[in-house]
Amino acid sequence: MHAIFVVGTAGSGKSLLTLNLAEWYKTKGAHSVAVNLDPGALNLPYEPDVDVREYIDLQEVMENYSLGPNGAMILSCDLIATRLNELQDEIDELRPDYAIIDTPGQMELFAYRESGPFIVKNLRADSKAVVFLFDGGWVSNPVNLVSMTLLAASVQLRLASPQIPVLSKKDLVKNLRDVIEWASNPTALEAAVYSSSPAIESLLSRGILRSLVRLGFGYNLIPVSSLTLDGMLNLAAALSRILRAGEEVED
Ligand SMILES: Nc1nc2c(ncn2[C@@H]2O[C@H](COP(=O)(O)OP(=O)(O)OP(=O)(O)O)[C@@H](O)[C@H]2O)c(=O)[nH]1
Ligand SMILES: [Mg+2]
Numbered sequence: 001m002h003a004i005f006v007v008g009t010a011g012s013g014k015s016l017l018t019l020n021l022a023e024w025y026k027t028k029g030a031h032s033v034a035v036n037l038d039p040g041a042l043n044l045p046y047e048p049d050v051d052v053r054e055y056i057d058l059q060e061v062m063e064n065y066s067l068g069p070n071g072a073m074i075l076s077c078d079l080i081a082t083r084l085n086e087l088q089d090e091i092d093e094l095r096p097d098y099a100i101i102d103t104p105g106q107m108e109l110f111a112y113r114e115s116g117p118f119i120v121k122n123l124r125a126d127s128k129a130v131v132f133l134f135d136g137g138w139v140s141n142p143v144n145l146v147s148m149t150l151l152a153a154s155v156q157l158r159l160a161s162p163q164i165p166v167l168s169k170k171d172l173v174k175n176l177r178d179v180i181e182w183a184s185n186p187t188a189l190e191a192a193v194y195s196s197s198p199a200i201e202s203l204l205s206r207g208i209l210r211s212l213v214r215l216g217f218g219y220n221l222i223p224v225s226s227l228t229l230d231g232m233l234n235l236a237a238a239l240s241r242i243l244r245a246g247e248e249v250e251d
Contacts, residue, residue: 008133
């Protein structure tokens with residue numbers, strides 16, 4: 001079984017992409033399952049085959065621990081790790097080729113606390129990949145793209161698994177060529193930041209941009225639209241390369 005974790009900031013398109021990836025593999029004749037790891041999910045665009053909400057009920061966590069909605073969400077995300085065995089058993093019983101795993105809406109509760117790294121590390125699979133979404137509705141501005149680039153790098157550090165950077169909501173991005181170029185070429189990104197925000201003068205901003213250039217730090221974004229399905233083929237090809245390589249390493 002290959003495990004694909006779909007990670008990204010709130011509203012970046014994780015759940016819809018989970019649905020599309022699961023459907024994509026099904027149409028290719030593979031057996032895929034959609035796993036919901038978001039205890040706070042209210043309306044999912046797919047029917048999860050495995051659902052963390054069967055084990056962790058946000059309302060119950062609020063009542064049992066006398067917490068407000070934010071505290072309950074933090075604790076619920078922490079509790080995901082305690083249910084790994086049950087989730088693993090459920091997934092294994094379905095004997096999928098691919099498990100597409102939709103992660104909590106508030107990414108920081110997954111990636112920056114303990115449960116996300118624990119689940120990614122300890123879920124048993126032949127190979128694993130993380131799909132990190134750069135929200136296409138947000139990164140068309142170069143300053144926003146800089147912060148998303150830093151976020152992607154820090155999430156990669158936290159989850160310590162091969163990461164595929166995806167530009168979500170491709171259909172909404174008017175300056176697609178620019179965004180792709182900026183993301184992969186830090187010198188171009190630096191120039192775009194200065195031309196769009198000449199007032200960026202703080203030493204920190206300059207230092208961050210200089211560091212990206214010095215490190216040659218960039219991402220080859222794969223643009224994908226979950227509405228038109230444009231880009232799914234490229235994403236599936238990138239996943240296949242990473243998952244196959246992961247399998248060889250584990251052999
Ligand atoms: N135009 C467009 N809208 C999209 C695309 N993908 C997702 N959306 C919309 O973006 C919103 C959020 O999508 P979700 O798939 O729920 O995103 P999410 O990351 O799971 O959201 P949370 O779990 O709430 O953080 C919804 O209104 C989707 O219809 C896309 O490719 N194109
Ligand atoms: Mg979601």
